[in-house]
Structure formats: C-alpha cells, structure tokens
C-alpha cells in the first residue's frame with residue numbers, strides 16, 4: 001500500500017504504531033563519554049563528557065527544539081537518539097521499544113522511522129553520486145520498491161522539496177547550499193519517517209534561504225505528520241519552529257518547557273541569558289528589555305564544574321550551587337528546571353550563602369538607548385548585605401562607582417526596588433559622569449558596562 005501526498009509524492013506506508021498516545025521517543029539518563037587516550041598503549045586518561053544524563057520525552061507530532069552554546073553536546077545527543085552513536089549509558093526508547101543497544105542490523109527496520117538531516121549540506125552529500133542516487137539510496141538500502149518505481153518517486157520527492165525533477169541526473173556541486181539542504185531533506189523523507197532529527201538544518205545557509213528551508217520543514221511536518229527534534233543555536237529559528245524547547249548546558253538539560261513559557265518566563269538563569277540575547281524585531285520595544293551577556297566560554301566537558309555546571313558563570317550562584325547538583329524538576333506545569341535559584345519562581349535555597357569567590361562571569365545591560373529598566377535583581381530579591389561586596393559584578397569602567405552589593409544589573413520584570421537597591425542606584429548615579437548617565441543601562445551597568453564587558 002502507498003499513499004499520495006502533495007506534488008504527487010508517493011510514499012510507502014509505514015507500520016502503524018499502537019503507542020500513538022505515548023511519547024514517540026523517550027530518553028532516560030542518556031550518557032555519552034568520549035574516551036581520551038594517550039601514549040603508546042592508548043590508555044584512557046580521561047573522557048569528554050559530551051552528554052551526561054539527559055532525560056526527556058518527545059511527543060508524537062511535536063517539534064522539540066534543542067538549544068545551547070557550541071560544544072554543549074547537542075549534536076552528540078542527536079546522534080545518540082538516532083543511534084548513529086553508541087551511548088555510554090542510559091536508555092533510548094522509540095515507540096516504546098528499547099533501541100539503546102540495537103545492532104546495525106537490529107536498527108535497520110528502525111532507520112525507516114528515524115532519520116537525520118545534517119548541518120552541512122556540502123559534506124553530507126556524496127559528490128560522486130547523482131541526486132537521483134542520493135535521494136533514492138534509502139529505497140535501495142531498505143529494499144523498498146515504491147509504486148511507479150524509484151526514479152518517479154525520487155522525482156516527486158525533489159518536486160516536493162522545491163527542486164526540479166530534471167535535477168535527477170545532476171551532481172551535488174551543481175547546487176547551491178539551500179538546494180543541497182533540500183536534497184538532504186528529500187533523502188531524509190524518502191521513506192516517510194516518523195521522527196526526523198535535524199542538526200542545525202539551516203545554520204550553513206544564507207538568512208533568506210534559511211526562512212525557505214524552515215518553512216519547508218514546517219509544511220512537510222503538517223503534510224506528513226512528522227515529529228521533529230531540531231537542534232540549533234539560533235534562538236530565532238528555534239522559536240519559530242518549536243513547540244517545546246530543551247536548553248542544554250555542558251551535556252545536561254537545564255530547562256525544558258513549552259515555547260511560550262520559555263520565552264516569556266524563563267526560569268534557569270542560563271535560559272534567561274540566552275533569551276535576552278534574542279534580537280527584538282519591534283523597534284519600539286528595542287532597548288526596553290534588560291540584556292544579560294554571558295561572558296567567558298563554556299567550561300571544558302572533560303572536567304565540568306562540580307554541583308551546578310553553570311555556577312561558574314552564574315550571577316546567582318551560592319555555596320550549594322558549587323557542590324549540589326540541582327535536579328531537573330517541574331516548577332510550573334510543563335516547565336522543568338534544574339536550578340537552586342530559579343528566576344520567575346520561588347528561590348529553592350533562599351538562605352544559602354553566596355559563594356565567597358567572586359565569579360566575574362556575567363554582565364547585564366539594558367538597551368543602549370533607554371533609561372534604566374529596573375533595579376538590580378539580586379539586590380531586590382535577596383538580602384544583598386549577605387553577599388560579598390561587589391561579588392560577581394559585571395566589569396565596568398569605573399568599578400568604584402558600582403554599588404557594593406549588587407551582583408547584577410537591572411533586568412526586565414525585576415521585582416520592586418528595595419531600599420538597598422535604591423540606595424545603591426542613587427550612589428551609582430552620582431558616581432557616574434554625565435556622559436554615562438542616560439546613555440542607557442542603569443546605575444551599575446548600562447551600555448558602557450556592556451561595551452566594557454565585551455572588551
């Protein structure tokens with residue numbers, strides 16, 4: 001049996017699943033450590049903890065976006081759930097079936113259902129093969145003979161992804177990046193998979209072409225009832241395509257929530273910092289939102305920080321953050337967060353003392369063209385006097401002008417000003433020269449702070 005979709009694409013029918021209501025994919029405690037070997041005997045001296053205990057579900061028909069800085073393990077996660085990599089630990093279930101340690105032959109029937117679209121449209125297509133051979137390969141590998149033959153099927157698929165059937169005999173080098181990505185998409189969809197994992201599907205493309213490919217993925221999802229896991233570092237793309245979003249940091253999920261909650265009320269400080277970096281398209285809103293700029297690189301996954309892995313860059317970190325790993329718990333319906341001091345939620349360790357060491361890792365700045373948005377969140381939310389003086393302050397040109405207690409500059413939606421915060425702001429305003437005042441930002445930060453910190 002086969003069915004006909006738009007553009008006359010005839011795709012072989014898949015086996016129906018009796019687990020339609022449950023998640024299509026369930027990942028539990030997934031771990032991937034790449035061993036580091038040295039010396040003549042290639043002894044293992046350590047491991048890159050690329051993925052270190054991921055647990056999440058993907059529901060049928062949804063798009064789960066996965067974001068995080070470079071090196072946080074997104075691609076490794078994608079390759080693990082498509083079983084292109086062997087996990088070190090944990091479990092992957094597809095439609096209720098444990099596929100964690102299936103052999104290549106055991107995975108073969110699954111390959112029809114689980115497909116991957118790769119980041120680089122230049123290296124993911126064999127330059128010696130014609131487009132017809134590339135897109136037709138899945139039929140050959142799976143021994144599937146579509147109605148009307150492979151050639152007609154491939155040509156229909158090419159038409160479906162916006163290419164010409166005439167391209168059948170051409171080679172990859174004759175196509176642009178966007179066209180090549182369409183070829184990769186056609187290949188991934190050839191056997192009408194149920195789950196498609198797309199690893200940075202548009203990051204190698206021009207912005208104008210990105211929109212076309214994102215829209216194509218959207219259309220195909222509706223038509224073919226696909227479930228997507230889309231990995232990207234571009235938050236605008238993730239926001240456009242995702243129903244739910246998982247935020248990764250150093251091999252772990254720090255927050256997972258539906259798109260609206262995540263963008264409107266992020267709870268993990270890392271998410272909050274990522275979200276504040278999303279450009280605001282509406283010029284009237286530009287600069288109204290506080291911005292947090294993450295400083296420094298992601299620590300090495302070979303020796304990740306103890307406790308909460310983000311604590312070395314977090315402006316809210318306290319002693320427990322350095323020692324106790326926060327579990328991923330549901331703090332609001334559908335929103336799971338791994339943080340002792342979440343934003344937009346009650347502090348889980350309100351009396352925990354601040355870290356003695358100042359960790360100058362993050363800075364916050366309001367828009368350059370606007371007056372201060374709100375007081376220092378930390379000063380407002382906690383007893384600022386309990387913190388070490390100036391601990392965790394973002395770098396500024398005149399550090400002496402900074403309030404002694406504020407760890408953080410103003411952010412949007414910050415709570416009402418406390419007396420301490422007001423005093424701190426007043427002192428800071430006095431200390432700043434006229435040029436600094438009103439240039440945006442706030443008493444402790446502002447656009448200057450942002451510039452300095454970048455420098």
Ligand SMILES: Nc1ncnc2c1ncn2[C@@H]1O[C@H](COP(=O)(O)OP(=O)(O)OP(=O)(O)O)[C@@H](O)[C@H]1O
Pocket residue numbers: 034048049050068069070071072073074075076077233301
């Ligand atoms: N085959 C491998 N052997 C050793 N280390 C690896 C291997 N593949 C990935 N890594 C390491 O695992 C970590 C996570 O890599 P991964 O590619 O999954 O991150 P990512 O979040 O997808 O980054 P990017 O967005 O830059 O692609 C990195 O430190 C990387 O160097």
